[in-house]
Amino acid sequence: MFFNSLAFAIFLPIVFFLYWFVFNKNKSTQNALLIVASYYFYSCWDWRFLFLLVFSTFLDYYTGIQIEKGKSESSRKFWFWLSIIVNLGFLGVFKYYNFFASSFSELVSSAGFKASPILLNVILPVGISFYTFHGLSYVIDIYFKRIKAEYNFVDYSLFVSYFPLLVAGPIERATHLLPEIKVKREFDFExxxxxxxxxxxxxxxxxxxxxxxxxxxxxxxxxxxxxxxxxxxxxxxxxxxxxxxxxxxxxxxxxxxxxxxxxxxxxxxxxxxxxxDIAEFWRRWHISLSSWFRDYLYIPLGGSKGGLWMKVRNTFIIFVVSGFWHGANWTYIVWGFINAVYFLPLLLSNSNRNNMDAxxxxxxxxxxxxxxxxxxxxxxxxxxxxxxxxxxxxxxxxxxxxxxxxxxxxxxxxxxxxxxxxxxxxxxxxxxxxxxxxxxxxxxxxxxxxxxxxxxxxxxxxxxxxxxxxxxxxxxx
Known part of the structure; x- marks a missing residue:
């Protein structure tokens, strides 16, 4: 279901009416309605991938609680890495397996050997990159004790599957959206x-x-x-x-x-x-993804606090990974690399934050x-x-x-x-x-x-x- 379709033009007013005039008794019923609407919205593409979304939701909900309850660091690490590996594993299989298999086959063939890669005949689940990053940021924030685990499964499910952002973002943070989900909303005409x-x-x-x-x-x-x-x-x-x-x-x-x-x-x-300049462009373009990579990749790698080599290395890592996030094709990786090259002179001259004013x-x-x-x-x-x-x-x-x-x-x-x-x-x-x-x-x-x-x-x-x-x-x- 596309935002620019007749189906959505019918779907949205119905959900809006039910939300404010039927399920308006408390926030729990409103949240439950939005979950049902979100699952229907997502199933309009392919209902089979709805099970993947539900599994991902339950995985991060459960591991988040186990991380918070963990009595030892080894227990917390176990549940943390379980969530990370499974989430990235699903993303890797559906989005990147064929790319790596084909690339390896081409590399082997160029060396004079025969290669017949086994490719998966699966379609990419719509929105998987977005809702996976929602869950990852939630689990990471719990592990580093920035937030508490969410025990209300309905509220957490809505955070992950909320239909306006489900298939193409923005990539939300639990620190921002969950507090809004957990309070009763009043209709604001303005x-x-x-x-x-x-x-x-x-x-x-x-x-x-x-x-x-x-x-x-x-x-x-x-x-x-x-x-x-x-x-x-x-x-x-x-x-x-x-x-x-x-x-x-x-x-x-x-x-x-x-x-x-x-x-x-x-x-x-x-x-x-x-x-x-390019630095300002990346502060204005796909802000939720840029800030996600800054907070969960660039800063943990050392950010700009290390020496010159570390700054350059981290810059190229986040831009190349950002390119690869967009798709399993070398063109996206090169696109990310080019943006890193653009950014490098600003970084070396310490002028990447010059244009902060209006x-x-x-x-x-x-x-x-x-x-x-x-x-x-x-x-x-x-x-x-x-x-x-x-x-x-x-x-x-x-x-x-x-x-x-x-x-x-x-x-x-x-x-x-x-x-x-x-x-x-x-x-x-x-x-x-x-x-x-x-x-x-x-x-x-x-x-x-x-x-x-x-x-x-x-x-x-x-x-x-x-x-x-x-x-x-x-x-x-």
Missing amino acids: KAKEGICQIIWGLVKKIVIADTCAVYANAIFDNYNTVNSASLILGAVYFAFQIYGDFSGYSDIALGVSKLFGLDLLRNFNYPYFSR IILKFNFDSAKVIFSILYTFSLICIAWVFFRAKTITDAVLYLKRIITNGEFSSQYLENERYNHELLLLIALFVLVEWYSRAKIEPLSGRYNILKIALAIVAIIAFGTYSDYKEFIYFQF
Whole structure:
């Protein structure tokens, strides 16, 4: 069930009505309703993987209690590592086994030996990377005594399986979401209005921006060896806005839906393409994942407290692991490595936290430098996105090579639904709207909100009528 589907448009109002008008006696009945709704939501993809979600939930719930009750350090370590190994084991089997088996087979074949790897004919359970990380952070926090174990199975189950964040995040922490789940919620009309505005803006990002850009980006990437340099550059830009509109649009809808139920999720995007350097970009892009790797991998490895070698090593580890988290393909690993290379000069010069302030532009030289920094950073990001989008590393390298060697920058028409100039104008309008709204959660609230909401709905209907591109990119991760 997609957020941008008719099924969800029916599902959400029903759950909302039951939540506030039927199961509103106490938080326990509301939580139970949300669990049932979440399991139904998840089973709409493949009901068989619902058992995996339930098992993962029970595993971390039980091991969390055993870790807290453990009378000896060896007992606590046993339950801790049991949870870690089983969770990562499931993730490894479903997501990475075929990758490692195929890579090993290719390595052996290149050495002159025959290899016939045994591959698993299984599909990737949707959302497994996200709900696995929910459980891992919970167990890790209990082991290091940052939080107490949750003894209410219903409350913990909701924390793991809550449907707005279940399949594509944001990656929540028990320290943030569990306290909200454990208290009774009262309907807040203002928060509900904020939620509706955020849902609508998320749909604009997905349907109007991402799905439109996808048509052209797919055509260019699938035919990169036949188009000129100008079209290839536009293809990279279109994909940059496709993945931003797609993933941040999903996060906006998830946060907006949660506000309808009186729950606040972690913000996942903060206008990342207005970043002035790569470090700022990663503070604004997929914030919940970046902070997860910072707190549960980078800092435990020593963070930035050690010598220069340790800083460099830890930086490359978290970026490469972050790339590998996205998918079992060498292209994602290279994408992570490239971002580490981008980040390295900032780390070595100790300037990775320079751009922490809000962006304020005036008519002076400093503002021109800021604009140049934003455009330069966006260009670097687009180059990295080519590896993220390409099917193979070879395709990505040839794509970038052709931009340099082709040298033709004339307008080139590709046979698809959207013309070049129309799409460029649409992106320019989108950028302007976000720029003037960058101090807010989303652009639709504030002055003239009724007019802005009406225009947004018209755009969603107009573009949704002609678009059949429904899936969210991050469902595959």
